[in-house]
Amino acid sequence: xxxxxxxxxxxxxxxxxxxxxxxxxxxxxxxxxxxxxxxxxxxxxxxxxxxxxxxxxxxxxxxxxxxxxxxxxxxxxxxxxxxxxxxxxxxxxxxxxxxxxxxxxxxxxxxxxxxxxxxxxxxxxxxxxxxxxxxxxxxxxxxxxxxxxxxxxxxxxxxxxxxxxxxxxxxxxxxxxxxxxxxxxxxxxxxxxxxxxxxxxx
Numbered sequence: 001x002x003x004x005x006x007x008x009x010x011x012x013x014x015x016x017x018x019x020x021x022x023x024x025x026x027x028x029x030x031x032x033x034x035x036x037x038x039x040x041x042x043x044x045x046x047x048x049x050x051x052x053x054x055x056x057x058x059x060x061x062x063x064x065x066x067x068x069x070x071x072x073x074x075x076x077x078x079x080x081x082x083x084x085x086x087x088x089x090x091x092x093x094x095x096x097x098x099x100x101x102x103x104x105x106x107x108x109x110x111x112x113x114x115x116x117x118x119x120x121x122x123x124x125x126x127x128x129x130x131x132x133x134x135x136x137x138x139x140x141x142x143x144x145x146x147x148x149x150x151x152x153x154x155x156x157x158x159x160x161x162x163x164x165x166x167x168x169x170x171x172x173x174x175x176x177x178x179x180x181x182x183x184x185x186x187x188x189x190x191x192x193x194x195x196x197x198x199x200x201x202x
Contacts, residue, residue, distance in 0.1 A: 026060040049163045095160040098168040105183040117177045120154040
């Protein structure tokens with residue numbers, strides 16, 4: 001069983017060590033499945049890999065985390081995600097090259113993922129400036145978000161991965177979304193081990 005950091009132990013309790021092992025293994029399997037899919041269809045572009053990875057990351061995490069004591073699956077936005085100890089474990093591939101997780105940003109400042117982070121991520125470190133831009137506010141909340149209890153917190157699993165190089169980096173932690181530039185502003189993040197390397201807290 002993996003060695004869990006103090007943050008992981010405080011966040012997930014007794015199952016933290018299991019998660020340190022399970023989460024990276026799931027993402028490594030997701031990459032293998034996506035690469036095999038790309039090779040199967042033999043396209044000259046990486047569409048099959050990218051779309052495949054997006055789908056199977058949820059499937060592999062749901063399957064792997066389902067064995068954890070107290071894990072609870074929930075269907076959101078057409079995907080199954082898992083809640084462990086009132087923490088939703090949610091994957092995001094943030095880069096196709098090995099760059100720090102502090103470079104992670106969303107493609108859009110609105111939509112399901114953005115609203116999920118705003119509603120279930122940490123309280124913002126700085127209050128947003130009131131620029132009178134009411135049109136930026138979401139007019140409709142995605143109905144699936146109503147399925148989540150307000151006290152469910154979000155743990156983002158952010159990873160860098162490409163078809164050629166595989167999974168290069170995995171970090172997890174809590175982050176808010178900066179609306180103006182779509183960057184994730186991490187309140188806490190730490191690496192998850194790959195190939196037996198220890199986890200590192202940041």
